[in-house]
Amino acid sequence: MNSISQRVKDINPSATLSLTSKVAEMNKRGENIISFNLGEPDFNTPQNIIEQGIKALYEGITKYTPTEGANFLREAISKKLLNENGIEYNSNSIIVTNGAKQALFNALMAVCDKGDEVIVLTPCWVSYVEMIKLAGGVPILVSMSEKNDFSLDINKIKKALTNRTKAIIINSPNNPTGVVYEMGQLEKLGRLAVEKNILIISDEIYEKLIYQGKKHISVASLSDEIKDITITVNGVSKAYAMTGWRIGYAAGPYDVIRAMVRFQSHATSGANSPAQFASVEALTNSKEYADFMKDEFEKRKKEMINRINKMGGITCIVPKGAFYAFPNVKYYLGKKYKKKVIRNSGDLCEFLLTEGKIALVPGEAFFCPDNVRISYSNSLENISKGMDRMENALKMLV
Ligand SMILES: Cc1ncc(COP(=O)(O)O)c(C=O)c1O
Structure with a gap:
């Protein structure tokens, strides 16, 4: 068989x-x-976060949370996005997921119809292409040049656009190259995406790991128009050594986030509840x-x-x-x-x-x-x- x-x-x-x-x-x-x-x-994982995870277990935070995530964590994410990234989202436009991986998968499942093209800039993380295929989309690989330190090449992206282009995935800081996209490049990309009505899925999971005094820039923070077409994906895995706790999140246009919640409600429900409680500690009290x-x-x-x-x-x-x-x-x-x-x-x-x-x-x-x-x-x-x-x-x- x-x-x-x-x-x-x-x-x-x-x-x-x-x-x-x-x-x-x-x-x-x-x-x-x-x-x-x-x-x-x-x-x-830092001790203070572990302690909050244990506290959650003893205090009975062991039940299902709402699919979109517990209020306490979505509110902490909303504050984090405003204070650290300069993007204002209320908690209804935020979903908590099982790691950033599920946020990316949910986003693609929510927006791709069969045959929709999604641009991926290579070199890229291993899962984007397979996720796009699973969502019925068509991955369009656009290679960034090593000679230019793998930085964003807007002209190459422009050439890859068709009337089936639905979204582009960006990842800065980048796995595997370590490139961090510059403000000017992100502005150009944002303007292009607004003009062509393409969604940007911005994977910012390595946000906290930037060197040489460089600063992370969230593309959604660059203008209201760009924010309206951007899904920002992040999580606690890499920044706070919490890969096994499986907490990620996405913030974006209200209707897209609600569609992601609908999809997640039948796939996995809300993320692990004690881990959600511990993640508040990560986002609010673990900078050191x-x-x-x-x-x-x-x-x-x-x-x-x-x-x-x-x-x-x-x-x-x-x-x-x-x-x-x-x-x-x-x-x-x-x-x-x-x-x-x-x-x-x-x-x-x-x-x-x-x-x-x-x-x-x-x-x-x-x-x-x-x-x-x-x-x-x-x-x-x-x-x-x-x-x-x-x-x-x-x-x-x-
Ligand atoms: C670029 C990138 N995005 C997303 C993820 C997934 O993160 P998480 O463990 O929170 O699902 C990874 C993990 O390796 C990654 O490298």
Whole structure:
């Protein structure tokens, strides 16, 4: 019997999550792999947030919340968006979701009709394309140039527009490149989207991880017209080391958010209630810890970029946000190890995993096959040891 739907047959599994399971198995066998594949902070959730989670359990905040999220959390999100991002939303235009991932999926399910085109700027996070396909839309990949540090190229976006374009997804700070979009570029994009009546889905999950004194800009804050066509997506996962708590949110046009609530009401209902309670503490009382993590990431980034750029043949732009380096490894493609040709970045990562004992994610997963993603969410000691391993392994390629 052919029991699997065509819809699911057509989607690829998450390359990053599959690699994480593979590395865990190898480590269980005692292989001592250093992980540079992780998409989450290696820190634990701060104590004050944990305590609020425990308090919620004891105080009976253990029941269903409204689908759109508990009032106490939506009000805290509304204040956060106003005070930190300069965007005014009342809580009816906010939905709490199971991680930012579900906010993105809900948004696409709510707005895409069959055949609607959604522009995705590559390199991009692994899930956008599969989510668009699941929602019946057509992903239109528009590649941003490494020569321009992967910054927003409005002309390329303009060329990709058709009368079926429904939305564009942007992600700043960006996974995997670490690029942070500038005010001028976002203004141009916002004006274009308003003129052409296209929705912007702005994934701002790495907002708190920006370096070199750069500031995060929410595209929805740039004008009322832009706000009216923007769905801002964020969450507590990366900023407060809360990936397993599964709390994300979206704010946007009232009718779109209500449609997302309708969809979520039949898919998963409201998000985990104690985690919603603890997330209020994250958003209102945890700036110090978020800043501490950011400072640690910045030290690690310096060490990693320094080491990568000293390895022969590899070039890496300096990431301005998130916790990933995305070096170009084209120099090594076509080389051989023991007569086996390294055909692409997937082969290179496989070689580095088996011979170098380090786990990186191939650029193919982000639609950018000349690069690899190296997460610096790991200790300085492991970064130093892992970069030694990478350097030595690459020397074995001829
Ligand atoms: C760009 C981007 N957006 C969204 C998410 C999902 O975040 P969450 O864990 O809150 O669902 C991730 C997680 O890796 C991400 O990298």
